[in-house]
Amino acid sequence: MKSKSNLEKVLRAGHFAVTAECGPPKGSDVSVLERKGRSLLGCVDAVNVTDNQTAIVRMSSVAACSILKALGHEPVLQMVTRDRNRIALQSDLFGAYALGIRNVLCLTGDHQCFGNQKEAVGVFDLDSIQLVRTVKDMRDENKIIGGDHVDEAPRMFIGAAVNPFADPAEWRVVRLKKKVEAGADFVQTQCIFNLERFESYMKQAVDLGLTEKVSILAGITPFKSVGMARYMADNVAGMDIPDELIKRMSETPKERQADEGIKIAVETIQIVREMNGVAGIHLMAIEWEEKVPEILETAGLSERPAV
Amino acid sequence: MIVAERKEINEIRKMIDRYSSILVVGCDSCVAECAAGGQRETVMLAAALRLSYRKDGRDPKITEACLDRQCVVEFIHGIASQVPEHDAVLSLGCGAGVQALARVYTDKPIIPALDTLFIGETEIRGVWQENCLACGRCKLGHFGAVCPVTRCSKKLMNGPCGGSKAGRCEVNPDILCGWDMIIRRLEALGELDRLSEYVPPVNWSSSHSGGPRRVVREDQKS
Numbered sequence: 104m105k106s107k108s109n110l111e112k113v114l115r116a117g118h119f120a121v122t123a124e125c126g127p128p129k130g131s132d133v134s135v136l137e138r139k140g141r142s143l144l145g146c147v148d149a150v151n152v153t154d155n156q157t158a159i160v161r162m163s164s165v166a167a168c169s170i171l172k173a174l175g176h177e178p179v180l181q182m183v184t185r186d187r188n189r190i191a192l193q194s195d196l197f198g199a200y201a202l203g204i205r206n207v208l209c210l211t212g213d214h215q216c217f218g219n220q221k222e223a224v225g226v227f228d229l230d231s232i233q234l235v236r237t238v239k240d241m242r243d244e245n246k247i248i249g250g251d252h253v254d255e256a257p258r259m260f261i262g263a264a265v266n267p268f269a270d271p272a273e274w275r276v277v278r279l280k281k282k283v284e285a286g287a288d289f290v291q292t293q294c295i296f297n298l299e300r301f302e303s304y305m306k307q308a309v310d311l312g313l314t315e316k317v318s319i320l321a322g323i324t325p326f327k328s329v330g331m332a333r334y335m336a337d338n339v340a341g342m343d344i345p346d347e348l349i350k351r352m353s354e355t356p357k358e359r360q361a362d363e364g365i366k367i368a369v370e371t372i373q374i375v376r377e378m379n380g381v382a383g384i385h386l387m388a389i390e391w392e393e394k395v396p397e398i399l400e401t402a403g404l405s406e407r408p409a410v
Numbered sequence: 411m412i413v414a415e416r417k418e419i420n421e422i423r424k425m426i427d428r429y430s431s432i433l434v435v436g437c438d439s440c441v442a443e444c445a446a447g448g449q450r451e452t453v454m455l456a457a458a459l460r461l462s463y464r465k466d467g468r469d470p471k472i473t474e475a476c477l478d479r480q481c482v483v484e485f486i487h488g489i490a491s492q493v494p495e496h497d498a499v500l501s502l503g504c505g506a507g508v509q510a511l512a513r514v515y516t517d518k519p520i521i522p523a524l525d526t527l528f529i530g531e532t533e534i535r536g537v538w539q540e541n542c543l544a545c546g547r548c549k550l551g552h553f554g555a556v557c558p559v560t561r562c563s564k565k566l567m568n569g570p571c572g573g574s575k576a577g578r579c580e581v582n583p584d585i586l587c588g589w590d591m592i593i594r595r596l597e598a599l600g601e602l603d604r605l606s607e608y609v610p611p612v613n614w615s616s617s618h619s620g621g622p623r624r625v626v627r628e629d630q631k632s
Contacts, residue, residue: 185564189611211564211571214581225564232568233611248611266572271593277605278569285568285608293572340573340580 105288106242108205108260109177110149112410113383114289114318119376120383121404122149122179122291122320123395125171127162136167140174142393146405149206151179151291151385155186158218165195169202179262180204183212188228189237189248196238200257208262208291209234213340232285235263239286261286265319266293267304268343276307283317290317291385294324294335297343298374305378314380321375324387325398326364329353365398372402411440411531412504413538414447414524416455419462422500425521426459429497431471434459434523435489435511437480437503444538447502447524449476455502455523471496480507486514493518546616546623552604554595559612561588567609 104111113120123143128135143150150171154164168178180199182192196207211231215223229237240246241256263282267275282290295301301321308314326332329352336344348367355363368386375381384404388395399405426432434456442448456474463470475492479485480503493499498519501508505526512520528540543560550557559565563581570589573580577590596602614620 211566214563214573216581227565228614229611230564230566230568231571232608236608236610264572269570269572270574270576270587271570271590274570274593281568281606281608341571341575 106205106258106260109410110179110206111260111288113148113408116408116410118148118383118408118410119404120148120318120320121146121399121407122151122383122385123147123392124153124385124387124389125150125167125392126153126156126390127164127167129159129161131162133170136162136170137174139392140171140176143395144175146396146399146407147176147386148383148407149177149179151208152181154181154183154210154212155218156181157213158185158215158220158223160218160220165199165202165204168199168204172203177206178204179206179208181208181210182234183210184227184229184231184234185212185215185225186223188226192229192234193237193241193247196241196257196259197253200259205258206260206262207238208264209238209287210264217340231263232281235261235282235285235287243286260288262289262291263287264293265290266341267295267301268293268297269341272300275304276311276313279308279313279317280311283313287317289320289382291320292322293341294322294387295371295375296348297345298371300343301375302378305380309380314382318382319380320383320385321372321378321381322385322387323368323371323375323398324389325368325391325394326352326360327391328357328360328364329355331364365394365401368398369401372398372404376402411443411529412506412526413444413528413530413540414441414504414526415444416446416451416502416524417522419458422455422459422521422523423462426498426500429470429519431496432459432473432498432500433489433492433496434472434474434500435480435502436474436476437478437501437507438476439479439481441502441504441507441524443532447504452476452502455500477503480504481510483510483514486510544617545612545614546620547613552609553592554599554601554604556588556592556595558588558592561586561591563588565612567612569605 125139152164152167155161164181168180171178209231215225238259238261242258245253245256265279332349332352335342436447436452438448452474456472475489477485477488493515500521500523502523508522529542530538530540533539541560545559563579574587579585579587
């Protein structure tokens, strides 16, 4: 074992892993976070806590991870390089590990122009791959950037994100390879809607031998409505939502659209589960965390392994 | 070159309304090339200010002048006789020009008429593109002469982010994805292998992060 992560144990044991995303509140209301956290207890292997996603100010990911851990969750700390330089990132890694956080997901982050602080400076001192390497060097070499030795360095299980649907298409697997070489132990993908493109991506990853080195968690997001599907297709960076899915949602009566969205998500889970090299799923039920148990139960994934 | 744009008349007026005589000084270098602060734009701005003041029933003394370069001390002396005759200088130079005038004419208010935007090139007449952030350690040799520090909205050094779509940036479809350009160019040159290696964190100490920079060369001093 490289780290002291429970998620690593689950994946190493060969179980099909399930993680779910949990967005911290826009404020300091612990009860909101605890409500979301409780709805996910017992049905996921880890809870992945977003870091000011889409550049909207929310409770810090480190604090939210700590609160969720106290509830009994295994948190995955998302860290974006948009808002903090290498001093702050490394300091927060020390702090997060001291609080018992054992997994980190290294991201660059959505550009600040998308959020509610459009006039902010974008830091981008490191990129996501450099952050992956930084966490790895801490864990495996007891070193921080610049080479200084750290006695009690964080021993994190290291994650990264990949988007099989962005352009240039031929570059996407190369970027996965770079992330693996930099030290990623697991990656979670952008929300999968275009199954054909995802299958071709997975085939390339398998052919390059990458799936033997990294656990790929397939990203799943259920639509709440056709409005959400359209919004994501038009406004969310890096999304690839085929027209036929939008059509399927729009042809469903409004009162049944949420059910249809869940049905699509479950179908997607069942298909990706059969794909060679997919080690688990990452559910991103955006502001809909309470539906995660239902989705997992329908997909036959509600029993989580004890490791 | 330095690319700039002229400020709105109202904003300029808020800064100069307190003076009764203003020397409007253009710069015939970079800001002339980007049609913001050259001879022509200086004449136009002076005329626009006169018209604007006339509408308000005011008639301050407005004189035009233009220097070949506002950022070089020898050229700056070209307005030495006119400066004392005015309450303030309105500079159509870039930020460097404005500050150079202020360093030389220590007792005179120097007011900027331009917003200095970036170091860039004239792609075609009327289109200027930012392409250098002056990071102090040129990396263009690794990236097919397309700068990831400047042309990628997130300064990524290890490949395109997940927001690159059809060669466009997630920030705005009017922005070309720098990484898409890097990959296409290296592909065309048969040098894609340059991108396979991990690029470590950038040393930003040579950039503005290290504080205002200064070059001193003994061999150039007279």
